[in-house]
Amino acid sequence: MAYKTIIGLEIHVELSTKHKIFCNCPNEFGADANTLVCPTCLGLPGSMPILDKEALEYAIKAGIAFDGEISKLIKMDRKHYYYSDLPKGFQVSQAEIPFCNGGYLEIELESGTKKINLERIHIEEDTGKQIHSEEGETLLDFNRSGVPLIEIVTKPDMNSAEEAKLFLDKLRATLKYIEVSNVKMEEGSLRCDVNINVVNSDTGEKSNISEIKNLNSFRGVVKAIEFEEKRHIDLLESGSNTKKETRRWDEAKTATILMREKGDASDYRFVVDGDIPPVKIANEWIDEIKATLPELPQDKKTRFVESYGLSSYDAGVLTQTKELSEFFEETLKHINDSKLVSNWIMGDVLRRLNDDEIEINQSNITPIALADLLALVRDDKINNNTGKKVLKEIFDTGKSPEVIVKEKGLIQISDEGEIKEIIKKVLDDNEQSIIDFKNGKDRAIGFLVGQVMKASRGKANPQLANKMLLEMIKER
Amino acid sequence: MDLTSLKAWEMKEKIINKEISCKELIEAHIRKIEKEDPDINAFITLNKDEALRESDKIDAKIKNGQDIGLLGGLPIGIKDNIVTKNIKTTCGSKMLENYVSPFDASVIEKIKYNDGIIIGKTNLDEFAAGDSTETSYFGPTKNPINKNVVAGGSSGGSAAAVAANMAALSLGTDTGGSVRQPASFCGIVGIKPTYGMVSRYGVVPVSDTLDQVGVFGRDVKDATLILNSITGYDKKDSTSSKKSDSVVSLANFKEDKDYLDGIKIAIPKEYMDLVPADKKAQEQFNTAMKVFEKSGAKIEIVSIPHLKYAAEAYYIIMTSELSSNMARYDGIAFGHRAEEYETLDELYVNSRTEGFGNEIKTRIMAGTYALTGAQNKELYQKAMRVRRLLQEDYDKVFASYDVILSLTSKDLPFEFNLTENNLIESYRANIYTAPANLVGLCAMSIPIGNVDGLPVGMEITGDRFKEENIIKAGLGYERAVL
Numbered sequence: 015m016a017y018k019t020i021i022g023l024e025i026h027v028e029l030s031t032k033h034k035i036f037c038n039c040p041n042e043f044g045a046d047a048n049t050l051v052c053p054t055c056l057g058l059p060g061s062m063p064i065l066d067k068e069a070l071e072y073a074i075k076a077g078i079a080f081d082g083e084i085s086k087l088i089k090m091d092r093k094h095y096y097y098s099d100l101p102k103g104f105q106v107s108q109a110e111i112p113f114c115n116g117g118y119l120e121i122e123l124e125s126g127t128k129k130i131n132l133e134r135i136h137i138e139e140d141t142g143k144q145i146h147s148e149e150g151e152t153l154l155d156f157n158r159s160g161v162p163l164i165e166i167v168t169k170p171d172m173n174s175a176e177e178a179k180l181f182l183d184k185l186r187a188t189l190k191y192i193e194v195s196n197v198k199m200e201e202g203s204l205r206c207d208v209n210i211n212v213v214n215s216d217t218g219e220k221s222n223i224s225e226i227k228n229l230n231s232f233r234g235v236v237k238a239i240e241f242e243e244k245r246h247i248d249l250l251e252s253g254s255n256t257k258k259e260t261r262r263w264d265e266a267k268t269a270t271i272l273m274r275e276k277g278d279a280s281d282y283r284f285v286v287d288g289d290i291p292p293v294k295i296a297n298e299w300i301d302e303i304k305a306t307l308p309e310l311p312q313d314k315k316t317r318f319v320e321s322y323g324l325s326s327y328d329a330g331v332l333t334q335t336k337e338l339s340e341f342f343e344e345t346l347k348h349i350n351d352s353k354l355v356s357n358w359i360m361g362d363v364l365r366r367l368n369d370d371e372i373e374i375n376q377s378n379i380t381p382i383a384l385a386d387l388l389a390l391v392r393d394d395k396i397n398n399n400t401g402k403k404v405l406k407e408i409f410d411t412g413k414s415p416e417v418i419v420k421e422k423g424l425i426q427i428s429d430e431g432e433i434k435e436i437i438k439k440v441l442d443d444n445e446q447s448i449i450d451f452k453n454g455k456d457r458a459i460g461f462l463v464g465q466v467m468k469a470s471r472g473k474a475n476p477q478l479a480n481k482m483l484l485e486m487i488k489e490r
Numbered sequence: 491m492d493l494t495s496l497k498a499w500e501m502k503e504k505i506i507n508k509e510i511s512c513k514e515l516i517e518a519h520i521r522k523i524e525k526e527d528p529d530i531n532a533f534i535t536l537n538k539d540e541a542l543r544e545s546d547k548i549d550a551k552i553k554n555g556q557d558i559g560l561l562g563g564l565p566i567g568i569k570d571n572i573v574t575k576n577i578k579t580t581c582g583s584k585m586l587e588n589y590v591s592p593f594d595a596s597v598i599e600k601i602k603y604n605d606g607i608i609i610g611k612t613n614l615d616e617f618a619a620g621d622s623t624e625t626s627y628f629g630p631t632k633n634p635i636n637k638n639v640v641a642g643g644s645s646g647g648s649a650a651a652v653a654a655n656m657a658a659l660s661l662g663t664d665t666g667g668s669v670r671q672p673a674s675f676c677g678i679v680g681i682k683p684t685y686g687m688v689s690r691y692g693v694v695p696v697s698d699t700l701d702q703v704g705v706f707g708r709d710v711k712d713a714t715l716i717l718n719s720i721t722g723y724d725k726k727d728s729t730s731s732k733k734s735d736s737v738v739s740l741a742n743f744k745e746d747k748d749y750l751d752g753i754k755i756a757i758p759k760e761y762m763d764l765v766p767a768d769k770k771a772q773e774q775f776n777t778a779m780k781v782f783e784k785s786g787a788k789i790e791i792v793s794i795p796h797l798k799y800a801a802e803a804y805y806i807i808m809t810s811e812l813s814s815n816m817a818r819y820d821g822i823a824f825g826h827r828a829e830e831y832e833t834l835d836e837l838y839v840n841s842r843t844e845g846f847g848n849e850i851k852t853r854i855m856a857g858t859y860a861l862t863g864a865q866n867k868e869l870y871q872k873a874m875r876v877r878r879l880l881q882e883d884y885d886k887v888f889a890s891y892d893v894i895l896s897l898t899s900k901d902l903p904f905e906f907n908l909t910e911n912n913l914i915e916s917y918r919a920n921i922y923t924a925p926a927n928l929v930g931l932c933a934m935s936i937p938i939g940n941v942d943g944l945p946v947g948m949e950i951t952g953d954r955f956k957e958e959n960i961i962k963a964g965l966g967y968e969r970a971v972l
Contacts (some may be wrong), residue, residue, distance in 0.1 A: 057818045057820070058592070058593075059574040059579070059581070059589070059694040060572075060579075060591065060693055061691075062690065063728060064725070064726065086597075092814050098820075098834060102818045103814075103818045103819075104814055104817055154822070154823075283861035284861070286874070287698070288698025288699035289698045289729060363768075419906055
């Protein structure tokens, strides 16, 4: 039977403002516990919140970047629940009226572009953090209490772990582009919950939605979705559909664990926060914020397709991060061949970055180095394979391509006389292959080319060697 | 001469004129407190040593010919739900029995800036929820006028301290009448300013959209003096208004003017229709009306249609917001923590069970109910709509009238242990005062007479940021009956 998976995401993103959302405490990661606190973010009696303008600005910036509709009036509500890291017994959040409605992001699939719609984005305060000591004590650190967050809620528009991963990549890229968050999952500045269920495509039967929490990496998200997909299908196949559930991803067990059935989910008893008067948002302010936005990934992608003649897929990959797109364009300033540059970045450069798990700006390669390398390849100074070796050398040592080529004597042999000598020797040593070739065994030519390249230590111009080899065989 | 029986403005004059020293004044008050308060119980914490030290500083200033502030050297009582850096702030609750705030409320900073001297922290209903000061963990406050009746509440300690000459002036808070009703019960003047007039920063909240700091004095001039010193926009309180700057200044009021001549007065018929007042109190009110009429006031009966829902709307909003504000008392970071618990849930439940009294628990439950599930729409959100409609009603009245007059309380000061069994009835008693909080209006209670030796207060209500109107009406009335 065929099943369709339905996935919606809820993503919490910490905004990288200077101050917390309701007080003047610095918004920083990694300080000593409880050193970035004041009466307001500790929820002491009589303290009052002052809504930080920068937090609102960052939130609105994100809303605009996702093409959502910004509310004209910002209202804050209190969401009540008891937890020891929540000092006031409520979290200041937004209930019925979020600051941003709708919006979308596009992801690139083999089959084409897919639009993932957003339900809403609201702004809220982060909680403190619990730390469990080895002695079994629970310690509390309120440094994070009151850090501004936006919660981005998608529509259930994703149908596979791959799509969810692509969406998260795009989301992270966009937030980084507009510089409103560090979006580091390992520091908790981006956190993601997954809502998932499956539908039997034949009968229309649905499994009930599970909400998966405690996902600490994109890989965890992918693995949890894959796990849940299978679990939901099994449940339907065995006729044991469960109620709506909240589950927790257990990285060690690579499984989701039941936390609670949604039936007994708490009622948050939303009430208007009377300490924070509604804020009117002027159109002029939205326009001002809009004007500060950099070119967004989506627009940049379109421009790359139009200006550089790239495929939509390639343009999508190259604009995935701001740094990569800037690297690409910077390289083009030094070598005006977008296809060549794009091919190399999409291929060996990205492969290396993925292997090393680093970003382009954390690596040894510079746009000038890549451009110089590609000029050598384009001008047949070195061949393609040598180019790849040089690239590896650049990544390893940070040396310039010219220096590497000179040091290792890698300049391509394009001198016909020199190549002729090499071919002659190869042919002399391989009489049987010449006979084989003349008897119609095409494979023999590949062997002979390989021998020529080997004899030249990889430096012979491959096209030239190939052409001359064929001519010289005919002459024998 | 008993210095403590003077009006605050008279004490201030004597200090400035060097007839008395500030220290003498403070010492006289401490003696008074030590003599009277064991019986009355207006104070939870006395600030004796610091008050004496501060009085020396004031005396030094005067000696050096320096100017002194608006409250120069006056002993001031502070309701114990207004946080103070070096003095406990208990909120009249076991929950905060030993709580000391790391910061001063903005009004405390203003009092200090104006050279007021904090004489002590006054008794109140637990977390300011109540109307008799009987729900305080530290025992009830007796009415200085007649010790067999309550002082009113929730700011009963602040009212009693001023009425018994244990403080020259005092601060209270008013969520639904908590300044005006005890002022009325103790025979003094109490003002609840417009919402946004006075910073709430450092005021432990009952209900953020209703609370406002209020003042007590022995006459309108005294009350205006202290009001004058605490109003103004405060960037630490987003709900404080820039309109509050320089609205009330004593300098605006002239001694010789007859403020009642030509004043337009509205009397809402719904007050009398909905919850009839004590008959003898009503007679006192009618007598006061005659004073206004004789002095040239134009009095008309008006209708405020949505008043019929006001008591219910008030209780839903107040308890809803109260239940939210009480959520932070969970035994984790501050306040009472139970000794016995196994789980986190038990820590919460046991700490709150032990730390809160019955009235607070009742209101937390009522508010939690009003916010939960379908009731959130049916009760809380509907109450918020009533509030907007009520505001429109009042806007219409104030388009044609300067002030609204009524009794402050439908009841005379009552005996102890009465409300416990008549909770709903006691909730309805707020009908005269709570609308001002729902709409954010300013209102004052002023003494107009006695019934069987028990004080009766009249409420003068004005439009938002029209404190000037209620003060003029109050001053005018005081002068007319002099």
